[in-house]
Amino acid sequence: MEKDIQAGYGIAEGSQETTSASSKGYLESLAERKKSVVATGVGNTLEWFDWTIYAVFAPFIAAAMFNPQDKTSALLSTLAVFSVGFLFRPLGGLIFGIFADKLGRKGVLLTTMLMMSAASLMIAITPSYAEIGGWASLLLLIARLLQGFAHGGESTASYAYLSEIAPPEKRAFWSSSMFFCVGIGSMIATLTGVLLTSTLDNAVLSDWGWRVPFFIGALLSLAVLFLRRNMIESDAYEDAQHQTASIIVEKSIKQPTQEWSKNKIVKRAIGIFFYQAATTLPYYIWTAYAAVFAITTRGMDAKYAFLATLGAQLVNIIMVPITGYISDRIGRRPVTIFFFVSMAILTPILMPMITSNPLSLFFVQSIMLAIVACIGGTQPAIIAERVPTKYRARIMGTSMPLAVALFGGTAPYLNSWFFSNNLGWVMYVYIAVTCAIGTFVVFNWKETKGIHLSDVN
Template sequence: MAGTIEPDAVSAPTSKRRSLVASTVGNVLEWYEWSAYAVFAPFIAAVMFSQDDPVSALLSTFAVFAVGFLMRPLGGIVFGRLADRRGRKFVLITTMLMMAGGSFAIGIMPTYESIGALASLLLLLARMVQGFAHGGESATANTYVAEIAPADRRGMWGSIVFVAIFGGSVLAYTVGGAITASISESAVGEWGWRIPFLLGGVAALVVLVLRRGMEESEVFTDDTTPAEESAPAVEVPRSQVVRGILLVIAMTSGITAAHYTWTSYVSTYAIAEQGMAASSAYWMSVIAQALALASLPLWGRFSDRIGRRPVLLAFAVAMIVLQFPLMGLISDKPWTLLVAATLALVVVAMPGALLSSTMSEVFPTRVRTQAIGFAYSISVAVFGGSAPYLNQLLNNLGIGWASSLYIVVLCVATGVAVWLLPETKGIDLAAAGSTPRRVRR
């Protein structure tokens, strides 16, 4: 028996690292394609909606952004169920192709001036497809990386999922900064805004090759192998799964609202509300997100040492204290955006690094992806996807302070949910979701 196990033990670390790279690169691309829409929102608003009211056009652009998020719970449920039945690898390849197809469609679609309101409808449909795929991608990536990670380094490995989120956003803002610095603003408005979406479609071909070489999660295959069907399955009460879903929704509410405010909206706020030059706002956002990205593995590894709950609670307290002063710091001067966004995003990185490990440790293997897909996507759709629209709307109404209050309230909800969740650092994922096996507070 030992002779058959040892070769796998030797080869597993290398193959798992290759699988981690393939998953991460694909995740970066998907988040790049998703974030490019928010980065170029002012330009998309000008060509895809009626310009009789520019403010309404910008709000409509963010409304489409929010609708894409509303498709994520459906994608999380559908693809989550597929991932729990057919495997994580199958879903990660499928969702990547759908996301890339939506990106390419946005890059070539006609404008409002050419076909009228049909252009707005096509944009909406493309974002709905992307949102559907994104819900499945996010749930499956969070599950997959946690399942292939060593138990004592699951926090650090899991942080790579959020590295991809920040990495995709950094890449989108870098492309945005390069385009706005290289060509005139009028050229960006005419055709330059299409470049990032077309690049995303082409890059998908490279990622497809990488993902086809991934290995399936051993936690999944061990749980679904026919040899185990004769053994009695450990059943987790439905009420316990439902409780976990509700707590994950509450836990991620403040995290996702803060994340999308400080990544997808804050540059638009600096440009539209404070008069900052677009290229300056983009580059300040790139630097801030890059710095936050670098902190993610550190937060993940820190949680492997002291636990998930202390780090998550520290985020809630820090964001409650800092949200108002940091948003108030931003003016038309680029350095103000750099300082405010860097501090806010390093704080957001604290729980972001832990989401993959924490959520995976809450749910049992047989329903893990669909439970994460539903809970995470619902929270992101309701509290994250609406954040840019809500921020812009409240600023237009002259009560921008209310958007910061909204984030503070949600961070309180995050803190309460974390307090109710048990510490799960280092548990065996095969026993996840089973209360007696969890590490007690």
């Protein structure tokens, strides 16, 4: 890594003066990279706070923004809007992916933060169903679509950016900071749920209390924009841009690692789609829906359900960098396959163990979120190592958000519908089949830990 940075500074090896200069340049570059990781991470935290808070307060949003006379229908409608928000993630990923590949990662990360915050503010100030009827539901839907659009771009740019600025031998550990911060954002959202349900009664929560976190998310965006304005641009992106410029000027220069056929690009994108489908379905079951399941299906008190989930999310946050570190040592494939097999086997065993007792939710969810950390610790790295820089953001921005929309966004709704109709076993089969497909895909991938992103093929 140090030699790569020295080369980037145009420093020759040999003299003591050169060595001193290279060391200084290396430390300065490393410090800038770490600051950029922090800025990206804080933004990811806020982004996922805004995104997750909707799921956390779904029962209260249902009462405020939909017809409250039919509680089951209102909840399903709220979860349907949650699912529809995912449909704009592929569009956001595609559009912002093109911008990220053409114009750079940094600008996209600034733009998506503004959009996500605007959508949160819109949800916070939209009048209730009692005040404007069906228009409330429509405005909520529009805000959620805007969130999905921004979220697709944010995730795409962050995946690419963090993997590109990380040292190759520590890529999974560094890029796991994204999911570490995702966990922090989700945890803060859950903690907000605990605090509000502990201090406000249900009538106040249903009236205006659920709007408070959306206001907070919109305001905190200002601090994030201040941090992100000084981020460095990805050197892998800049190198790819220089290579492209050289190819245009000198036709004789070839870049076989960057020039892929359309057929190869499509095949790689399809593989990533099925990988993402198999990771996102159980991920959203155990992160975004477990507490809602306990509250609506098992009759658990909302305050204690959120508190149990908060503890389980802490377990996940601790495990994410650990699994990233392990992945940098033993490889991406074994860690990922372990996740798929565990989800397929343990979900039908542990989900029925959730009762009205909050300890049951904490126990079950802690186990599953510890295993979910296998994806948080490996996903940015394994995907970045499958696609060259020239196409990375675009492929990430289409295959991954599309899979999340179809499999992750629908997971809470389907789970709620199946269990409310005594068909929970169908959901278990669905998860098992999806994980089996993911296992097959990853098993046939080459191990890529530690490679330079310029060597992706």
